[in-house]
Amino acid sequence: xxxxxxxxxxxxxxxxxxxxxxxxxxxxxxxxxxxxxxxxxxxxxxxxxxxxxxxxxxxxxxxxxxxxxxxxxxxxxxxxxxxxxxxxxxxxxxxxxxxxxxxxxxxxxxxxxxxxxxxxxxxxxxxxxxxxxxxxxxxxxxxxxxxxxxxxxxxxxxxxxxxxxxxxxxxxxxxxxxxxxxxxxxxxxxxxxxxxxxxxxxxxxxxxxxxxxxxxxxxxxxxxxxxxxxxxxxxxxxxxxxxxxxxxxxxxxxxxxxxxxxxxxxxxxxxxxxxxxxxxxxxxxxxxxxxxxxxxxxxxxxxxxxxxxxxxxxxxxxxxxxxxxxxxxxxxxxxxxxxxxxxxxxxxxxxxxxxxxxx
Amino acid sequence: xxxxxxxxxxxxxxxxxxxxxxxxxxxxxxxxxxxxxxxxxxxxxxxxxxxxxxxxxxxxxxxxxxxxxxxxxxxxxxxxxxxxxxxxxxxxxxxxxxxxxxxxxxxxxxxxxxxxxxxxxxxxxxxxxxxxxxxxxxxxxxxxxxxxxxxxxxxxxxxxxxxxxxxxxxxxxxxxxxxxxxxxxxxxxxxxxxxxxxxxxxxxxxxxxxxxxxxxxxxxxxxxxxxxxxxxxxxxxxxxxxxxxxxxxxxxxxxxxxxxxxxxxxxxxxxxxxxxxxxxxxxxxxxxxxxxxxxxxxxxxxxxxxxxxxx
Numbered sequence: 001x002x003x004x005x006x007x008x009x010x011x012x013x014x015x016x017x018x019x020x021x022x023x024x025x026x027x028x029x030x031x032x033x034x035x036x037x038x039x040x041x042x043x044x045x046x047x048x049x050x051x052x053x054x055x056x057x058x059x060x061x062x063x064x065x066x067x068x069x070x071x072x073x074x075x076x077x078x079x080x081x082x083x084x085x086x087x088x089x090x091x092x093x094x095x096x097x098x099x100x101x102x103x104x105x106x107x108x109x110x111x112x113x114x115x116x117x118x119x120x121x122x123x124x125x126x127x128x129x130x131x132x133x134x135x136x137x138x139x140x141x142x143x144x145x146x147x148x149x150x151x152x153x154x155x156x157x158x159x160x161x162x163x164x165x166x167x168x169x170x171x172x173x174x175x176x177x178x179x180x181x182x183x184x185x186x187x188x189x190x191x192x193x194x195x196x197x198x199x200x201x202x203x204x205x206x207x208x209x210x211x212x213x214x215x216x217x218x219x220x221x222x223x224x225x226x227x228x229x230x231x232x233x234x235x236x237x238x239x240x241x242x243x244x245x246x247x248x249x250x251x252x253x254x255x256x257x258x259x260x261x262x263x264x265x266x267x268x269x270x271x272x273x274x275x276x277x278x279x280x281x282x283x284x285x286x287x288x289x290x291x292x293x294x295x296x297x298x299x300x301x302x303x304x305x306x307x308x309x310x311x312x313x314x315x316x317x318x319x320x321x322x323x324x325x326x327x328x329x330x331x332x333x334x335x336x337x338x339x340x341x342x343x344x345x346x347x348x349x350x351x352x353x354x355x356x357x358x359x
Numbered sequence: 360x361x362x363x364x365x366x367x368x369x370x371x372x373x374x375x376x377x378x379x380x381x382x383x384x385x386x387x388x389x390x391x392x393x394x395x396x397x398x399x400x401x402x403x404x405x406x407x408x409x410x411x412x413x414x415x416x417x418x419x420x421x422x423x424x425x426x427x428x429x430x431x432x433x434x435x436x437x438x439x440x441x442x443x444x445x446x447x448x449x450x451x452x453x454x455x456x457x458x459x460x461x462x463x464x465x466x467x468x469x470x471x472x473x474x475x476x477x478x479x480x481x482x483x484x485x486x487x488x489x490x491x492x493x494x495x496x497x498x499x500x501x502x503x504x505x506x507x508x509x510x511x512x513x514x515x516x517x518x519x520x521x522x523x524x525x526x527x528x529x530x531x532x533x534x535x536x537x538x539x540x541x542x543x544x545x546x547x548x549x550x551x552x553x554x555x556x557x558x559x560x561x562x563x564x565x566x567x568x569x570x571x572x573x574x575x576x577x578x579x580x581x582x583x584x585x586x587x588x589x590x591x592x593x594x595x596x597x598x599x600x601x602x603x604x605x606x607x608x609x610x611x612x613x614x615x616x617x618x619x620x621x622x623x624x625x626x627x628x629x630x631x632x633x634x635x636x637x638x639x640x641x642x643x644x645x646x647x648x649x650x651x652x653x654x655x656x657x658x659x660x661x662x663x664x665x666x667x668x669x670x
Contacts, residue, residue, distance in 0.1 A: 125647070133658055135651060142595040144647070146640065146643040147644060150639045154636035158634070275458055312474070314469045314470035315470055317462055317470065321463030324458065325445050326449075332449055
């Protein structure tokens with residue numbers, strides 16, 4: 001067990017290292033002043049409270065979508081619907097935050113709950129299609145992302161749009177619905193605490209409940225799980241619904257924490273980022289926040305670099321891609337791992353033989 | 360409703376169906392070849408996008424649309440090769456590797472466009488070329504048919520011919536037999552001496568080449584420029600079209616046309632008093648419906664098989 005973790009960690013480090021080498025090559029080949037650009041990419045984001053606040057506030061949505069994806073990946077469900085779930089969750093939270101008048105704490109609670117329910121309801125479609133008809137959840141969830149996006153835009157445009165606002169935007173959210181800021185000098189909001197709470201909840205669910213056990217068993221070997229009496233159809237459904245629920249909560253928290261109106265007329269892409277975070281964290285809920293912060297750091301670094309130098313921030317897309325490919329490359333370092341295992345085994349054999357000779 | 364009827368049964372609508380089907384059809388053919396070999400390529404979206412940019416850049420700098428097309432096909436094959444290397448040699452889960460390619464393509468094209476031309480998001484400063492339209496001599500003068508089938512971009516005809524090509528390839532050649540054998544049962548294929556990995560490499564590279572065609576059409580035929588995320592999910596729709604067409608050449612042609620029609624309808628329906636958001640959703644809703652129909656048929660078929668087995 002320990003060795004497996006060691007090699008997984010080594011592979012992650014190699015992947016991150018390789019991605020950074022590639023980033024170096026790209027920055028050096030496109031920039032007139034690569035040292036300056038690199039400084040703003042790597043060092044500058046860690047030097048001011050404001051940037052650190054930016055990194056942490058960016059990590060919040062990534063934690064939620066990362067948890068959502070890891071929940072579904074753990075059950076081996078390739079549902080890529082966190083993108084749509086996140087978006088519709090934010091729309092639902094907007095609807096509640098504009099329409100209702102409730103005291104603080106209560107209003108955001110209901111708005112976030114609405115977001116979660118909307119996300120969960122959305123992912124019911126691919127879940128049920130997969131469980132009942134064996135239709136590919138991959139394709140249906142991808143299609144659903146587009147449908148939820150346009151449905152969300154429809155709701156905002158027709159029911160919550162502020163005609164007075166210059167650009168396309170919803171009415172102002174009820175201030176009581178907004179999440180409070182918790183770090184002076186930054187925009188870091190209470191959502192980070194909700195996010196950590198959900199990290200713990202997801203961990204407890206997966207590793208301390210019967211449902212979580214069934215979910216993990218189904219992911220490891222669905223046939224075996226079925227023969228052991230686990231209701232795998234139920235797992236297929238609830239793993240995806242919980243995933244959509246988590247993504248929806250993420251959208252709601254992001255909206256209530258960072259915005260005073262709904263202004264997304266392009267999907268913000270956090271669902272796909274959740275895939276990256278879940279893969280880097282090997283679907284381990286406790287590692288999700290670590291890699292969410294890491295990805296946030298890369299993003300903020302790239303933004304800072306783009307602002308001050310001549311390297312566009314999209315360089316980070318290339319870095320992410322390489323990281324995903326290498327982290328999940330099972331063969332990477334497998335030769336090394338194999339040699340280590342063989343060597344240990346031989347040592348063990350020798351010891352055993354030695355023991356026999358003595359006796 | 361009468362005007363809607365008139366719209367659908369007009370030559371312009373027929374023409375635009377073929378026009379918007381072309382990229383979907385290319386991507387679907389590519390997806391089908393990969394799926395037939397048992398290695399689903401869901402990076403069609405990102406590959407098409409990368410190819411679309413490549414076509415614009417190369418045709419802009421060489422002044423030759425043909426060079427742009429060749430560049431697009433080559434970059435498509437290269438991405439197919441990359442996916443194959445990661446999935447087959449490094450044992451990366453092929454779906455995750457393809458997601459990585461899609462993510463890289465989405466940001467990487469913006470990055471590359473900016474570095475190459477200084478443009479942000481739209482290739483306005485590159486003087487890229489268009490692939491020619493073709494007027495088919497006799498057909499063009501026939502009233503309705505001419506209006507629907509003539510005067511299309513050359514790649515529209517290539518896409519239709521490709522359906523026939525892929526039929527011959529898969530069902531009439533030794534390579535096609537190997538591709539299908541590998542997809543059906545890799546162990547059995549291996550046991551009769553087929554090099555499974557090599558066949559899967561070839562299939563993924565070919566699927567990339569078709570994505571390259573689709574990308575070139577997007578930026579040198581459908582429109583005359585590159586713009587951010589211009590493929591807009593067509594690479595994903597291709598997966599659904601493949602499923603709906605049940606992996607048969609004629610089936611995927613009809614399925615692609617169906618999605619093309621939904622897409623064309625969504626373009627034309629904007630004139631009617633239907634909320635534009637619902638019109639935008641249409642192709643994706645049709646896709647899910649298609650998926651359901653396909654899945655129901657599959658389930659019924661397997662139930663029948665089981666029933667027959669019992670007898």
